[in-house]
Amino acid sequence: MKTLFVLRHAKSSWDHPELSDFERPLNKRGEKAAPFMGELMRSKGLVPDLIVSSPANRAKTTARLAAEAGGFEAGIELDERIYGAGANTLAYIIADFDDSADTAMIVGHNPGFEDLVGALTGEHPRFPTAALAVIDLDVTVWSETERGKGTLRDLFIPKEEMAD
Numbered sequence: 001m002k003t004l005f006v007l008r009h010a011k012s013s014w015d016h017p018e019l020s021d022f023e024r025p026l027n028k029r030g031e032k033a034a035p036f037m038g039e040l041m042r043s044k045g046l047v048p049d050l051i052v053s054s055p056a057n058r059a060k061t062t063a064r065l066a067a068e069a070g071g072f073e074a075g076i077e078l079d080e081r082i083y084g085a086g087a088n089t090l091a092y093i094i095a096d097f098d099d100s101a102d103t104a105m106i107v108g109h110n111p112g113f114e115d116l117v118g119a120l121t122g123e124h125p126r127f128p129t130a131a132l133a134v135i136d137l138d139v140t141v142w143s144e145t146e147r148g149k150g151t152l153r154d155l156f157i158p159k160e161e162m163a164d
Helices: 028-043 057-070 087-095 112-121 158-163
Strands: 002-008 050-053 076-078 103-108 132-137 150-156
Touching: 002 057, 002 112, 028 057, 028 132, 028 158, 050 057, 057 076, 057 103, 087 103, 087 112, 103 112, 112 132, 112 150, 150 158
Parallel strands: 002 103, 050 076, 050 103
Antiparallel strands: 002 132, 132 150
16 A cells, blocks of 8 residues: 655745746745654654645745645656646656655645545545645555545645644
8 A cells, every 4th residue: 555645835925926926936935834744744754755846926826835844855856747736647746656655745726736635535535735635546556546445534724733
């Protein structure tokens, strides 16, 4: 079995209209939520062996802040295919993950991430910014990842978790 952590980027800023969508930074709420999610992951024993992120500023910053706060040793790989990808493309990206990793985190964007969770698990939860889905995949190698092979073990939404 493999475990996939699907982390949507934290809340981004719209304060700089001169920046492209790709370049948008996190806003103050996002800068708090991303490290919080990394700490939450660590506290629950959810430690990725592999981290793959969209290269968009808000996604790679989310990945970096979460990894630093969680003390994750895995380096962050950037994959430009994640930006703007739908569920099928995301599943192909996951299928290419290194099999030496038993746990992997992918960091990116909606609507693709919400659709990915639905495709893998058959469940369609609300997936706001900085949400984290923990999916147990009934596979022995990442290349077996396909629709319906996952079970949604947990869903963490920062707004709800930070209120506790």
